[in-house]
Amino acid sequence: LLAVILYFYKDIIKIIKDFITLKNSEHSSLGLQIIIATIPAALVGFLLKNIISQLFSNVFILALGFAITSLILIITSISKTKQSGLNYKNSIIIGIAQIFAILPGISRLGATLSAGILSGIKEKQAIKFSFLLSIPITLGSILISINEISLSTLAITIPISLLISLPMLHLAYTKILVKKQNLKYFGIYLLLLAVSLLIISIFFLS
16 A cells, blocks of 8 residues: 555645645546546445355455456457457446456456456556555455454554555556556466365365
8 A cells, every 4th residue: 555655645635636636637627537447446345244254264265266266367368359448437447347356366456457458448557546545445454353353453554565565566567567568477377376276175175
């Protein structure tokens, strides 16, 4: 969360400023599109929190989620869609895709990025929107589970995860994910991971 905020802070400031002042601009529209795309997953996540949390202890479901993400990324990498700009229609599609990312093993970035590209958004615009969209949903999940979080643990994990996340985010945004063809490599990795988890669940956890 902090990595995304620090990396896109200029855009975030413009979005908040234009949205609050009701300025008719690209950034105020982007702010409204983020809100629209956040609502579906926020509602489902809140209403089904207890059910979904139980699924994370099931290795088979986790492997299935990785396999689904792999398939989505590979399909996206070879798709041929007519590219256009971000609009309210495809922001709703991305928001619906984010619902499935609540499930274990399904990458939120992979699901929303693929939904954006398949609905016709340009690659770099789709990944930027996907990263910005992670802010409210991540913040919401933290607030919901704030009573379960250990402050002493956060003091250690936040700096470490931030140091790791920032360079990875930069690499993903500028080099790896800006071309949809590169998604297939991550898809292949996830497929291998899914198969490995299935083998572990069958032979070692049964």
